[in-house]
Amino acid sequence: MSLLKLDSIEVELGGHTIVDHVSLTLERGEIGCLLGPSGCGKTTLLRAIAGFERVAGGAVYLADQRVSGEEVHLEPEHREVGMVFQDVALFPHLTVADNISFGLRGASTVEKRSRVAELLEHIGLEGYGPRYPHQLSGGQQQRVALARALAPRPRLLLLDEPFSSLDAELRESLATEVRAVLKKENITALLVTHDQQEAFAMADKAGMMYRGRLLQWDTPYGLYHQPSHHLVANFIGHGVLLRGHINQNGCVETPLGCLHGEHFGSAGVGEVVDVLIRPDDIVIDSAGEQEASIVSRGFRGSHFLYTAELADGAQVLCMAPSHYQYDVGSQIRLKMNLDHLVLFHAGYCDT
Numbered sequence: 001m002s003l004l005k006l007d008s009i010e011v012e013l014g015g016h017t018i019v020d021h022v023s024l025t026l027e028r029g030e031i032g033c034l035l036g037p038s039g040c041g042k043t044t045l046l047r048a049i050a051g052f053e054r055v056a057g058g059a060v061y062l063a064d065q066r067v068s069g070e071e072v073h074l075e076p077e078h079r080e081v082g083m084v085f086q087d088v089a090l091f092p093h094l095t096v097a098d099n100i101s102f103g104l105r106g107a108s109t110v111e112k113r114s115r116v117a118e119l120l121e122h123i124g125l126e127g128y129g130p131r132y133p134h135q136l137s138g139g140q141q142q143r144v145a146l147a148r149a150l151a152p153r154p155r156l157l158l159l160d161e162p163f164s165s166l167d168a169e170l171r172e173s174l175a176t177e178v179r180a181v182l183k184k185e186n187i188t189a190l191l192v193t194h195d196q197q198e199a200f201a202m203a204d205k206a207g208m209m210y211r212g213r214l215l216q217w218d219t220p221y222g223l224y225h226q227p228s229h230h231l232v233a234n235f236i237g238h239g240v241l242l243r244g245h246i247n248q249n250g251c252v253e254t255p256l257g258c259l260h261g262e263h264f265g266s267a268g269v270g271e272v273v274d275v276l277i278r279p280d281d282i283v284i285d286s287a288g289e290q291e292a293s294i295v296s297r298g299f300r301g302s303h304f305l306y307t308a309e310l311a312d313g314a315q316v317l318c319m320a321p322s323h324y325q326y327d328v329g330s331q332i333r334l335k336m337n338l339d340h341l342v343l344f345h346a347g348y349c350d351t
């Protein structure tokens with residue numbers, strides 16, 4: 001049984017369709033992430049799941065209960081859905097323990113104490129119960145906000161860019177920690193983020209939204225390696241789309257040579273296609289068949305990300321460990337290291 005199921009939901013605001021026939025499911029205990037450019041409808045989708053927006057079509061199910069849909073709208077306070085937002089709003093005049101137990105109205109003092117102690121342990125802040133929010137770092141405050149949302153054991157937790165006010169390094173470690181906490185609590189969660197690394201670190205399932213539509217809902221691996229839409233291919237990770245055509249042998253002729261491999265996508269023999277080439281699909285190798293010249297390089301710590309120009313002027317991205325340095329203008333040779341081919345019909349213009 002899915003814990004969360006969206007069945008072709010639509011949300012309209014100010015006369016515009018903001019969420020456009022979105023369907024997805026999350027099984028109990030799964031963590032989902034929504035990526036997508038600013039303004040594509042991610043927050044509106046979360047608000048519709050929480051019950052703050054009504055759906056104009058489709059239905060939202062929580063553990064098989066229809067909570068939004070035609071003639072049905074369960075109010076947010078009855079959905080048992082927790083939310084954590086970007087701006088931590090801990091109560092400044094309450095201790096950490098009181099902040100966490102705030103949502104446990106109706107529980108006995110003993111129950112509250114035990115739940116607070118359990119959550120403080122899960123978030124790695126044992127002993128911090130008597131402190132006040134201003135005595136905590138940003139990352140610690142965000143973990144307390146998470147514990148507060150988890151305290152009443154919501155059926156579903158929605159997180160809207162919860163780490164975006166933190167610096168990049170802290171964000172990634174916190175994402176991993178939060179995933180561990182959610183797994184310990186067996187909580188189903190849906191996270192909105194701008195940060196792909198964060199999504200990859202946290203998600204069991206991930207999706208990309210664009211202009212209100214969910215273009216793909218998949219594992220993070222699938223989203224990266226088998227994007228089903230060229231916009232997903234462009235948005236997730238680095239890469240270029242190279243023009244080519246499929247010859248009689250099923251091989252794709254491109255400026256990088258004839259590329260073999262299992263095809264993903266619906267293109268057939270004779271068709272003009274765009275092939276997704278990721279930087280990790282290409283190796284700089286003096287024994288490689290393709291000549292190219294370096295046109296730019298970006299230092300990424302452990303590696304350089306190079307842009308290389310092929311003989312016909314097409315450009316590709318490739319990576320090399322940072323102890324191998326090539327200057328701009330260097331002539332290099334490239335070898336393909338492709339496991340499969342992701343193909344799109346060429347000349348798309350419709351999204």
Ligand SMILES: Nc1ncnc2c1ncn2[C@@H]1O[C@H](COP(=O)(O)OP(=O)(O)OP(=O)(O)O)[C@@H](O)[C@H]1O
Binds near residue numbers: 038
């Ligand atoms: N109450 C409203 N009335 C009319 N339009 C709205 C309303 N709320 C949001 N919108 C519009 O809906 C679109 C989607 O907004 P939303 O906040 O869901 O996007 P988002 O993907 O979360 O963006 P971001 O990543 O920038 O937070 C935007 O174009 C926004 O201007």
